[in-house]
Amino acid sequence: MFKKLIRTFLFLQFVCLASGSFLFAQSQAGDTLKLTIKQAEDQFLKNNLQLIIQRYNIDNASAQVITARLFPNPDFNFSNGIYANGVPNAYNEQTFGISQLFTTAGKRNKNIQLAKIGVEQAKYQFFDLLRTLKFTLRSDFYTVYFQRQSAKVYDQEIGSLSKTLIVYKEQYAKGNIAAKELLRIQAQLYSLQAEYNTLQTGIDTTESELKVMLKAPAGATIDPQVTEDLTGKDLVINTPYARLLDSAYVNRYDLRYTKATVDYNNMNLQLQKATAVPDVSLSLNYDKLGAYGTNFLGAGIEFSLPFFNRNQGAIKQAQIAIDQSKAQLQKQQGAVESDVATNYKIALRLEKLYNSFDPKFKEDFTHLIQEVSKNYEKRNISMLEFLDFYDSYKTNTLQLNSLLLSRITSLEQLNYVTGTPFFNQ
Numbered sequence: 001m002f003k004k005l006i007r008t009f010l011f012l013q014f015v016c017l018a019s020g021s022f023l024f025a026q027s028q029a030g031d032t033l034k035l036t037i038k039q040a041e042d043q044f045l046k047n048n049l050q051l052i053i054q055r056y057n058i059d060n061a062s063a064q065v066i067t068a069r070l071f072p073n074p075d076f077n078f079s080n081g082i083y084a085n086g087v088p089n090a091y092n093e094q095t096f097g098i099s100q101l102f103t104t105a106g107k108r109n110k111n112i113q114l115a116k117i118g119v120e121q122a123k124y125q126f127f128d129l130l131r132t133l134k135f136t137l138r139s140d141f142y143t144v145y146f147q148r149q150s151a152k153v154y155d156q157e158i159g160s161l162s163k164t165l166i167v168y169k170e171q172y173a174k175g176n177i178a179a180k181e182l183l184r185i186q187a188q189l190y191s192l193q194a195e196y197n198t199l200q201t202g203i204d205t206t207e208s209e210l211k212v213m214l215k216a217p218a219g220a221t222i223d224p225q226v227t228e229d230l231t232g233k234d235l236v237i238n239t240p241y242a243r244l245l246d247s248a249y250v251n252r253y254d255l256r257y258t259k260a261t262v263d264y265n266n267m268n269l270q271l272q273k274a275t276a277v278p279d280v281s282l283s284l285n286y287d288k289l290g291a292y293g294t295n296f297l298g299a300g301i302e303f304s305l306p307f308f309n310r311n312q313g314a315i316k317q318a319q320i321a322i323d324q325s326k327a328q329l330q331k332q333q334g335a336v337e338s339d340v341a342t343n344y345k346i347a348l349r350l351e352k353l354y355n356s357f358d359p360k361f362k363e364d365f366t367h368l369i370q371e372v373s374k375n376y377e378k379r380n381i382s383m384l385e386f387l388d389f390y391d392s393y394k395t396n397t398l399q400l401n402s403l404l405l406s407r408i409t410s411l412e413q414l415n416y417v418t419g420t421p422f423f424n425q
Contacts, residue, residue, distance in 0.1 A: 033216060034223045037141055037424075040214060044137050047215035051133065054126045061122040065115040068108070072101040092289060099283035099302075105274035110267060117264045121257055128253035133213065135416040139409055140210040145224035146405040147203045153397045154196040157390055160373065161189045181383060188387055192394075234355070235411065235423055236347045244418050245340050249333075251419030258332045262325045269318035276311040278303040339417035347410035354407050362400055369393040 035043070045051070081093030165185050171177045207222050216222065249255065281302040290296030358364075369389060376386040411423035 031219070032221045032223050034225050035141075035214075036225045036227075037138060040137060040141055040210075040224075041134065043214045043216075044133070048133060048213055049215065051126070051130060054129050058119065058122045058126055061115070061119040064118060065112065068111040068115040071108070072103070074098055074100045094288040095290075096286040097283060099281050099300075101279055101281045103279050105277040107271065107274045107279075110271040110274055113267050114264065114271060117260055117267060121260050121264065124253045124257035124260060128257065131253060131416060131419055135412055137210070137213050138412050138415075140206050140213070141224050142226070142405060142408050142412075143206050144203060144210060144222060145226050146401045147199060147206070148224075150398050150401045151196065151199055151203065153394050154192055154199065157394060158189065158192050158196060160390075161185060161192065165189055184383065184387070234351065236344070236351045236414070239422060241340075241344055244344060244414065244420075244422070245337065247420040247422075248336050248340050248418040252336055252417075253419065255332050255336055258325070258329045262322065262329055265318065265321040265325045269315065269322060272311055272314045272318045275314065276306060278306055336417070340414075343410065343413045343417050347407075347414050350403070350407040350410050354403055357400070357403075362397070365393060365396060 075098065077095075077097045079095045081090040084090040084093070165182075168177060168182050168185050172179065172182045210216075210222055211218065211220065214222075283300040283302065285298045285300065287296040287298075288294065372381065372386060372389045375381050376383070381389075415421050415423055
């Protein structure tokens with residue numbers, strides 16, 4: 001399964017390479033990089049440095065399996081005589097020896113199993129990081145999009161008031177209007193500019209994080225392209241809660257990592273118990289001019305006597321680690337259940353709230369404010385009425401954008417806590 005996931009991941013990187021290079025070339029040549037959410041994910045998979053770094057941990061863990069499979073090297077020794085008191089030609093004396101260590105109690109296989117579990121844990125960490133970063137990417141993408149939609153309202157109103165302020169200054173200079181009317185326009189304009197600046201700062205901050213994740217040029221502007229209309233869709237209510245929870249149990253890689261930690265500690269306990277069994281070293285020795293005659297050949301065996309050190313401390317630590325990891329697993333399972341339950345409730349509430357709005361409301365309200373602007377220019381309504389209408393329009397538009405962003409974010413949050421893209425737009 002993991003090999004298939006890794007191959008899929010690498011294939012996605014390869015597929016998006018050509019298109020990604022073209023898009024970023026455009027960005028470097030110009031100032032704006034237009035991306036759909038799919039294109040953003042492709043660029044993220046290819047360029048994100050955190051993923052690249054984490055993927056090396058899988059290779060490192062796989063190398064440890066190779067190391068665990070290796071047998072101990074044999075030891076060889078050779079000795080040649082140099083000098084002996086009263087014995088001529090001492091250099092003719094030569095001894096050779098070779099010994100081989102043999103591990104007992106299945107230590108080698110247990111080390112291999114530990115290393116394999118370590119590879120699984122590295123993969124779990126990789127895919128959990130992928131899950132977290134994709135959530136951040138998609139949330140940032142939609143945040144930038146909807147905040148830019150809100151910024152357009154400010155652009156429109158600030159532009160309109162700026163023109164009005166110029167006219168009012170001229171009329172005030174001629175004595176045709178009172179100072180309070182001029183100040184009212186100025187105060188409204190300055191308030192909008194301050195709000196706009198705060199909003200734009202938030203956009204810049206989120207966009208900066210998005211560019212880092214995509215490895216986009218620092219000077220580029222990310223322009224998210226969103227075409228999906230979620231109006232009136234009962235996405236959450238048509239997805240059973242039990243299905244979401246079951247998916248979280250299976251696909252949450254942080255939970256699977258915690259389960260693998262229990263397996264790791266169980267295997268480590270077996271290894272520590274096996275370590276208490278002495279390993280055996282067999283040797284073969286040759287002595288050319290030995291005391292028992294020439295060309296002496298002998299064999300030997302060596303092992304420690306476990307009278308005092310039977311690895312008691314490490315065995316105790318391994319048992320404690322098992323109990324600790326089991327408690328951590330229970331905690332993680334509870335956290336997964338709580339995450340799914342809480343975010344399902346939030347997403348369901350936001351979906352019902354948004355679907356209760358008339359889909360034509362935004363369009364009708366936009367048309368209304370256009371008519372209000374025309375009537376104000378014709379002096380059919382007063383300045384205060386005009387400002388009140390515009391303030392109401394701004395407030396409602398910002399609230400609608402915020403609501404839709406909250407709803408999409410809640411869907412992304414459900415994807416995140418279940419580890420499954422149920423609601424990808």
